[in-house]
Structures are given as C-alpha cells and as structure tokens.
Amino acid sequence: MIQYGLGSTAGLLLTETLDFPEKKVPDFLVGCSILSARQPEGIAGFGRGLDSLPSQVGAKKFSYCLVSHSFDDAPVSSDLVLDLDSGSGKKTAEVSYTPFRKNPTYYYVNLRQIVVEGKHVKVPSEYLEPGSDGNGGTIVDSGTTFTYMERPVFEAVVKEIGKRMANFTVATEIQDLTGLRPCYNVSGQDTVSVPELSFKFKGGAEMKLPVTNYFVLAGDGAICFTIVSDNVVGTGLRGGPAIILGNYQQRDYYIEYDLEKERFGFKRQVCA
Ligand SMILES: *[C@@H]1O[C@H](CO)[C@@H](O)[C@H](O)[C@H]1NC(C)=O
Numbered sequence: 216m217i218q219y220g221l222g223s224t225a226g227l228l229l230t231e232t233l234d235f236p237e238k239k240v241p242d243f244l245v246g247c248s249i250l251s252a253r254q255p256e257g258i259a260g261f262g263r264g265l266d267s268l269p270s271q272v273g274a275k276k277f278s279y280c281l282v283s284h285s286f287d288d289a290p291v292s293s294d295l296v297l298d299l300d301s302g303s304g305k306k307t308a309e310v311s312y313t314p315f316r317k318n319p320t321y322y323y324v325n326l327r328q329i330v331v332e333g334k335h336v337k338v339p340s341e342y343l344e345p346g347s348d349g350n351g352g353t354i355v356d357s358g359t360t361f362t363y364m365e366r367p368v369f370e371a372v373v374k375e376i377g378k379r380m381a382n383f384t385v386a387t388e389i390q391d392l393t394g395l396r397p398c399y400n401v402s403g404q405d406t407v408s409v410p411e412l413s414f415k416f417k418g419g420a421e422m423k424l425p426v427t428n429y430f431v432l433a434g435d436g437a438i439c440f441t442i443v444s445d446n447v448v449g450t451g452l453r454g455g456p457a458i459i460l461g462n463y464q465q466r467d468y469y470i471e472y473d474l475e476k477e478r479f480g481f482k483r484q485v486c487a
C-alpha cells in the first residue's frame with residue numbers, strides 16, 4: 216500500500232487461490248518479485264482497477280489506520296480491514312463521510328474548501344472541480360506519501376500560512392536541504408503555535424489535521440510544512456488531479472473506503 220522512495224523490481228505474475236475462512240478467491244493475481252532494489256517487501260494496490268486487492272477479493276469496504284511513524288522503523292503496525300460482506304449501507308460510528316465521484320481509476324472526492332486558521336483559502340474552481348479533460352479535482356491516495364497540491368493551490372495555502380507565521384524567519388538552508396517549503400526557524404521557542412489547517416468536503420465532512428500531519432521538526436530548531444508541490448509554474452502542464460491527499464496526512468485517522476455506498480469516511484483516532 217505504501218511505497219517509500221523509488222527503486223526497481225523484476226518478477227513474474229502468477230495466480231493463487233486465496234483462502235479466507237468464509238470465502239475462497241480462485242485465480243487471485245499476484246506479482247512475485249525475484250529481484251528488487253530499495254523496495255518495500257510487499258506492495259498491495261488498493262485502487263479501483265480490476266487487479267487491485269479489494270477488487271479481486273470483492274471487498275465491499277476497506278479501512279485502515281496508519282501509524283504515525285515519522286520516518287522511524289519502530290515495529291508498530293495497525294490493521295487493514297477488508298470487509299467482504301455487504302454492510303447494508305451502515306455508517307461506522309463517529310465517521311464523517313463524503314461521496315466519491317464516479318471514476319474508473321481513482322478515488323475522487325469533492326474537496327470544497329481549504330481553511331487555514333479559520334480563513335477560507337481562495338482556490339480557483341478549476342482546481343477543485345475536475346474538468347472533462349481529466350485535470351483538476353482531488354483524489355485520496357494511500358500510495359502517495361506527502362499530500363500534493365498543484366502549484367497555484369499550494370502557493371495560495373502557503374501564502375496564508377506565511378501570514379500567520381510572519382514572526383518567524385524562513386529557514387532557507389533547511390528548505391534547500393529537505394526540499395520542503397516553507398520551513399521556519401523556531402529555535403529558542405518554548406511553544407510554537409502554527410495555524411490550523413482543515414479540509415472541508417462535500418456533505419460537510421471536515422478534516423481538521425493534527426499539526427504533526429502537516430508540520431515536521433527538521434534539523435536543529437526548524438519546522439517544515441509537509442505538503443508538497445511541483446516546479447511547474449502555471450496551469451495545465453502537469454495534468455491529472457490538482458490535489459492528492461497522501462498517506463502522511465492520513466496518519467492517526469481511521470480511514471474507510473465504502474465501495475458499496477461509494478463514499479470516503481474518516482475520523483481521528485490514535486492508530487497504535
Ligand atoms: C507577532 O508578534 C507581535 C508581537 O508579539 C504580535 O503582536 C503579533 O500578533 C504577532 N504576529 C503574528 C502573525 O502572530
């Protein structure tokens with residue numbers, strides 16, 4: 216599900232019978248790696264494609280709660296739950312839901328507003344609404360590490376954060392070192408209050424991110440914003456979704472993909 220870094224893999228495809236206590240899945244397609252470099256030991260696809268794990272087992276729903284690792288290797292893990300039975304549309308207690316948009320490949324959601332410390336960040340609708348050309352819109356992707364925002368969206372958010380962090384010096388050296396931006400020098404401060412960040416989705420579901428999901432301590436006395444963009448200035452050059460909600464921002468949330476009701480659900484939860 217989560218892949219850190221890039222590498223290369225070689226292998227073969229084969230089919231197996233998956234044996235669950237209450238269900239057998241014949242002809243389960245699996246790739247077997249015979250050679251890999253700098254790769255995790257296993258990768259499972261959770262997309263909408265026919266070969267993904269949920270598609271192949273016929274899951275009606277799946278959920279996970281990603282442990283907040285912050286790049287350590289602590290042997291702490293959490294469960295991935297594949298629900299094979301029809302839930303008859305029941306909601307999970309305390310979970311906020313927003314509908315998925317119809318799409319054969321990605322899990323598109325309708326992100327309506329990005330809010331920084333109570334201020335609605337102005338984002339042109341062409342980024343929030345997917346166009347017929349396939350550009351724009353927001354997807355949820357457990358396989359992307361840091362949340363990605365297309366440049367104009369990213370700049371608008373960063374500008375608003377910058378206003379609230381005006382009393383801190385931008386730590387340019389740390390920015391160059393980490394590739395993250397903005398980074399602030401907070402050395403010598405006992406407590407640092409950073410602006411709140413929240414995502415508001417269609418249907419009223421609101422994801423108020425815990426600070427550790429969008430700022431990380433970096434180097435000696437600096438903090439860096441952990442949402443990323445690309446270097447393409449302007450619009451339409453990159454294409455595809457304008458916003459990708461990655462796994463770093465999903466940490467310490469119970470996350471549910473309800474494939475029967477076609478909705479995305481989440482609630483804050485300490486995952487381990
Ligand atoms: C910066 O510090 C001054 C003086 O302590 C304070 O009045 C002001 O509100 C601070 N600005 C921000 C953006 O926090």
Ligand SMILES: *[C@@H]1O[C@H](CO)[C@@H](O)[C@H](O)[C@H]1NC(C)=O
Pocket residue numbers: 386388389400401402434435436437
């Ligand atoms: C932060 O500022 C202090 C004081 O100016 C400086 O000594 C330190 O090197 C800076 N740290 C970073 C990470 O830029």
